[in-house]
Amino acid sequence: MTASQRIMDETEQYVLHTYNRFPVVFERGEGVHLYDVEGKEYLDFGAGIAVFALGYGNPAYSEALKDQIDKVIHTSNLFYHKPLAEASRKVIEHTHLSKVFFTNSGAEAIEGAIKAARKYAYSKDGSNDHEIIAMKHSFHGRTIGALSVTGNAHYQDPFRPLMGGVRFADFNDFESVKGAVTEKTCAILLETVQGEGGIYPADPAFLRSVRKLCDERDILLILDEIQCGMGRTGSWFACDAYDVKPDIMTLAKALGCGIPVGAFVLNEKAAEQSLAPGDHGTTYGGNPLACAAVSAVFDLFDQNGIVGQVAQTAPYLEAKLDELVSKYSFLTKRRGMGFMQGIVVEGKPVGEIVKAALAEGLVILSAGSNVLRFVPPLVMEKKDIDEMAMKLDSVLSRQ
Ligand SMILES: *Cc1c(COP(=O)(O)O)cnc(C)c1O
Numbered sequence: 001m002t003a004s005q006r007i008m009d010e011t012e013q014y015v016l017h018t019y020n021r022f023p024v025v026f027e028r029g030e031g032v033h034l035y036d037v038e039g040k041e042y043l044d045f046g047a048g049i050a051v052f053a054l055g056y057g058n059p060a061y062s063e064a065l066k067d068q069i070d071k072v073i074h075t076s077n078l079f080y081h082k083p084l085a086e087a088s089r090k091v092i093e094h095t096h097l098s099k100v101f102f103t104n105s106g107a108e109a110i111e112g113a114i115k116a117a118r119k120y121a122y123s124k125d126g127s128n129d130h131e132i133i134a135m136k137h138s139f140h141g142r143t144i145g146a147l148s149v150t151g152n153a154h155y156q157d158p159f160r161p162l163m164g165g166v167r168f169a170d171f172n173d174f175e176s177v178k179g180a181v182t183e184k185t186c187a188i189l190l191e192t193v194q195g196e197g198g199i200y201p202a203d204p205a206f207l208r209s210v211r212k213l214c215d216e217r218d219i220l221l222i223l224d225e226i227q228c229g230m231g232r233t234g235s236w237f238a239c240d241a242y243d244v245k246p247d248i249m250t251l252a253k254a255l256g257c258g259i260p261v262g263a264f265v266l267n268e269k270a271a272e273q274s275l276a277p278g279d280h281g282t283t284y285g286g287n288p289l290a291c292a293a294v295s296a297v298f299d300l301f302d303q304n305g306i307v308g309q310v311a312q313t314a315p316y317l318e319a320k321l322d323e324l325v326s327k328y329s330f331l332t333k334r335r336g337m338g339f340m341q342g343i344v345v346e347g348k349p350v351g352e353i354v355k356a357a358l359a360e361g362l363v364i365l366s367a368g369s370n371v372l373r374f375v376p377p378l379v380m381e382k383k384d385i386d387e388m389a390m391k392l393d394s395v396l397s398r399q
Contacts, residue, residue: 003037022358029056032377032384034363043387046363050195050227050340050375053254054300061257061296068292075288077281083291090298091265094236095249099271102263102286102294106226106252107141109262113189113248114145114163116266116274117220121186123273124218130186135171137368139196140189140224149189152197171200174209181213187220187248188213192238195227198368199335199342204242211244220247220270226262227340230254231301231378234311234338241337254378259293261286306378314338316382320389321374328396339378342371348399356398362391 004025011021025037032055034042047053054061068083075081084102091100103109114132121130134140134149141147147156148163156162165184170176171194181188188210194200214221223246228238230251235241237249247270252262263286266274284290301307318334321341325331333344345353350366357364367373376384 007037022355024358031055031057032380040361042358042361042363043384043391044363045374045376045380045388046365047254047375047377048258049253049365050232051253052258053230053232053306053378054257054297055377055379058300060300061293064292064296065259065289068289071288073287073289074284076283077286081288081291083288083295084286087286087291087294087298090295091251091263094298095265096245097249097265098268100263100265101275101280102261102290103252103282104260104262104284104290105141106250106262107143107146108282108285109226109250109252109264110140110146110149110189110224111143112264112275112280113222113250114149114187115280116248116264116270117187117222119274119279120220120270127184129165129184131165131167131182131184133167133169133177133180133185133188135190135194136168137171137197137200138189138191138194138224140191140226171197172203172206174206174213177210178213181217181219185217185219187222189222189224191224191226191228192242193228193233193337193340195340195373196367198344198371199340199373201238201335201337202242207239207242207244214247222246222248222250224250226250226252227375228337230297231307231310232338232340232375234307234314236307238337255297256290256293257297259290261290261294263294301378304379310338310378313380313382313385317341317374317376317380317385320385324389324393324396327393328399330399331396336374339374339376339380341374342367343374345370345372353395353399356395357392360391360395362388362395364392 027037136151138151167180169180249265365373
């Protein structure tokens, strides 16, 4: 029996079966490549689901974490610590918002944003039947609150009753959003670029109209930038390219580049009139190790000009993907922004293509029911994109 098989068998024996995992056992990473326990090399266009933006084995990132581990890993939020002060300053400097609350995951960032929006409305009128408008085909996480605003029956149905007070509207359809607004609406929540739903960027006119509607009705705009934020689309946050500012933004995934950390970030109005002492908390959230990771990520992104590099290299990725779309009739469309791209597949199972790519030494992901998803580490260079396109071409030619 191979080493891989033993590890896979042991995992399946003890871990709750909520994932149908691909039969690969990764052991280590270097730059934009991953290696399995048999030593096989994989070019990584998945980045652990849009998480590991810096490339594997970045020495400065590893050193920052090791330094913090040697000092103190956890203190609780009953006390102050320097990594929290530094990480929060960097989040605010880059988002141009006002206050941040660190969580352990993306779903928890959504939970916090929902609570902040409800408290904001409660502070204004004292009533407690406020509503949130969320989008169909959205994804915001698996906890009950985050699931309640995730517009996907497959994820929701087995777990009803969910949190009440949620209305769903059609993404990129302003009339649908406007039609869902009532006196009770406290927030409109959307992903600037829908990720899990199939890589759908918001239309600029749609997003600007939603912003205007929120301003007119004193409704909070919550932008979920958990997947599309942190440089992925070629600007620090996807909404920057639209010139639209949210009242609350959620972050996670690349925020800690692998150390579990998320955040919800509020503008001054939302921060001052929502959560106060006693309203929200977390034991681990924003602990010294997580904050050291966030701090290092912002520093390394800035020092290496990573966001600008994504903007510069992304047209090359788009062109290479477009070549494949025009070559194969079962690839019907490419959409996306920056290093967050999707290709629509018609008449062939996407999972089989992902599996065949793995066998070829290429990690790609799927999204929605029929989309190939490309969310590489942000340090991906042209030569790596060439290698990806060559491998994928060879896989596609055999479908
Ligand atoms: C991944 C994701 C989440 C959930 O994050 P977790 O860390 O898995 O809880 C929420 N929103 C978006 C847009 C995501 O991509």
